[in-house]
Amino acid sequence: MGVNKSDPGTWRQATKLVRGGTERSHFGETSEGLFLTSGYVYESAEEAEQSFKGEKKRYMYSRYANPTLTMFETRLAQLEGAKYCVSTASGMAAVFAALASQLNAGDRVVAARALFGSCHYIITQQLPKFGIESVLVDGTDLEQWKKALSKKTRCVFLETPSNPALEIIDLRAVSDLARKAGASLIVDNVFATPVLQRPLEFGADIVMYSATKHIDGQGRTLGGAILTNNADFIEKSLTPFMRHTGPTMSAFNAWVLVKGLETLELRVTRHCANARAVAEHLSGRRGISKVIYPGLKSHPQHNLAMSQMSDGGSIVSFEIAGGKQTAFRFLNALKLVDISNNLGDAKSLTTHPATTTHQRLSPEERLKMGITDGLVRLSVGLEDPEDIKEDLDQALTTAVR
Numbered sequence: 508m509g510v511n512k513s514d515p516g517t518w519r520q521a522t523k524l525v526r527g528g529t530e531r532s533h534f535g536e537t538s539e540g541l542f543l544t545s546g547y548v549y550e551s552a553e554e555a556e557q558s559f560k561g562e563k564k565r566y567m568y569s570r571y572a573n574p575t576l577t578m579f580e581t582r583l584a585q586l587e588g589a590k591y592c593v594s595t596a597s598g599m600a601a602v603f604a605a606l607a608s609q610l611n612a613g614d615r616v617v618a619a620r621a622l623f624g625s626c627h628y629i630i631t632q633q634l635p636k637f638g639i640e641s642v643l644v645d646g647t648d649l650e651q652w653k654k655a656l657s658k659k660t661r662c663v664f665l666e667t668p669s670n671p672a673l674e675i676i677d678l679r680a681v682s683d684l685a686r687k688a689g690a691s692l693i694v695d696n697v698f699a700t701p702v703l704q705r706p707l708e709f710g711a712d713i714v715m716y717s718a719t720k721h722i723d724g725q726g727r728t729l730g731g732a733i734l735t736n737n738a739d740f741i742e743k744s745l746t747p748f749m750r751h752t753g754p755t756m757s758a759f760n761a762w763v764l765v766k767g768l769e770t771l772e773l774r775v776t777r778h779c780a781n782a783r784a785v786a787e788h789l790s791g792r793r794g795i796s797k798v799i800y801p802g803l804k805s806h807p808q809h810n811l812a813m814s815q816m817s818d819g820g821s822i823v824s825f826e827i828a829g830g831k832q833t834a835f836r837f838l839n840a841l842k843l844v845d846i847s848n849n850l851g852d853a854k855s856l857t858t859h860p861a862t863t864t865h866q867r868l869s870p871e872e873r874l875k876m877g878i879t880d881g882l883v884r885l886s887v888g889l890e891d892p893e894d895i896k897e898d899l900d901q902a903l904t905t906a907v908r
């Protein structure tokens with residue numbers, strides 16, 4: 508686990524991203540070392556005994572901790588302003604560990620309905636198998652949160668902006684309600700990234716990431732992370748869960764991701780500028796009935812978005828008039844932008860949520876989440892925005908008859 512202690516406290520964010528958590532070995536390497544080792548050697552049998560008793564803190568086994576993972580975790584913790592960071596094999600491993608490590612049979616979970624498909628599965632299918640009640644609410648409606656949180660609740664789970672309809676949830680208001688209900692608020696902050704939004708500052712207890720997305724940002728590795736200031740949760744719940752169930756990040760992936768953090772702020776800033784340019788370009792175009800981008804004034808929660816995020820993010824969703832057929836014609840006509848369900852990548856990627864990431868849901872559930880048959884999600888990459896716009900234009904001309 509990365510404990511945030513190497514931060515000298517005076518470093519500004521850009522410096523933390525480049526240097527935070529670096530631990531040089533005796534070789535004096537410039538870059539962070541890749542410690543591709545499963546185990547560690549003890550000086551003596553006595554040292555091994557002390558380590559297992561917990562009297563001596565040192566690396567013992569890479570399911571517990573590994574120096575490359577520690578560097579990644581410490582750097583991310585510094586960026587988030589969190590005391591603790593625990594990395595996981597994937598974003599979904601982070602979601603499941605954050606929930607399963609602290610829930611007991613008979614507990615209650617309240618979540619916003621607009622969730623990433625696999626998060627929806629964990630909350631509505633997996634947790635009830637263990638005797639955990641799950642309640643979904645419209646995350647944008649504070650009255651529904653109030654009602655659902657009028658009962659004792661163990662965990663609250665939400666993502667903002669949501670995937671793929673980019674709904675914004677009021678972090679401060681929901682964290683106040685969660686606290687009153689005795690619940691721990693877990694925020695899936697993947698779409699915003701720690702560069703744009705830091706939910707702990709708004710009262711969240713736990714933040715989680717799919718590091719697969721912007722933190723890698725170049726489509727190479729899977730990874731996840733859980734961050735918090737809550738020492739009790741780390742010591743009593745999460746650390747034993749991680750050690751004994753084993754959803755550990757690989758050292759190689761941690762190395763890719765710690766290097767990814769060095770350029771995260773630069774990339775996210777450019778992603779946002781490109782996404783804004785694309786969103787503005789698409790607004791009001793023939794064949795597009797709606798453009799959703801939190802950075803545009805036309806977004807119904809633009810003011811709330813800008814009060815908790817420092818920019819609009821890298822994802823633009825839009826509705827193509829004519830439904831699935833026209834949307835498919837549009838995707839198939841793209842020449843630069845790839846069809847892929849990943850996001851936060853240097854390459855612009857697009858997907859049709861109704862038939863891919865959210866196809867498991869019933870049509871009624873999809874509609875409640877704003878996922879119509881014409882909805883297209885575009886993860887705007889780092890290409891020249893003029894090239895992205897030209898590609899979207901030519902595909903629209905082909906698709907819209």
Ligand SMILES: *Cc1c(COP(=O)(O)O)cnc(C)c1O
Nearest residue numbers: 597598599623670697717719730
């Ligand atoms: C991708 C994603 C996840 C899952 O992350 P993986 O690394 O793919 O397991 C969870 N939540 C959101 C919002 C995501 O976009």
